[in-house]
Amino acid sequence: MEPPYYAVIFTSSRTEGDDLGYGAMAAEMERLAAAQPGYLGIEAARGGDGAGITVSYWRDVDAITAWKRQVDHLDAQRHGREHWYVRYRVRIARVERDYAFER
């Protein structure tokens, strides 16, 4: 991934109690996203307090818009608001620099 490319920063707070299929849906969404044009990758972490961050990477804004409107993904978004999330925030950001350390 050589900049510039795009990141979707999704920060969320999960509801407590029954998962209502959350894990299965999350895995299915990752699989579907990876099949979308312009998909570059995804990283996710969720702590024990229910606060989570998922960052997905995309070639451009058009790829993000297409994924946002994908039919199964729209269904997951609705289900997320109804069942899984207390709150979330989505940020669309243009990655300008990218550097790494490896042991």
Added chain:
Amino acid sequence: MEPPYYAVIFTSSRTEGDDLGYGAMAAEMERLAAAQPGYLGIEAARGGDGAGITVSYWRDVDAITAWKRQVDHLDAQRHGREHWYVRYRVRIARVERDYAFER
């Protein structure tokens, strides 16, 4: 936070074993970052597998550069490479859109 503003996406994989003061240093870095000019906020999540994501938010690139060069932060970066991280990646990204859901 009204876009545009900047995000630093820090994804990392922690070493196993002794924390060697990792938690205390992380808390101290959050405290120091919050005192920097142009700081807007920070969010972090780390899963049980050691994979973590921290996103800090800044007014502009100059604020990020100043924080990167802050003396105590430089010391923490060096300590992180020597002890705490197997690998990490830093991405500097310009947030262009931002929307939220709240239950």
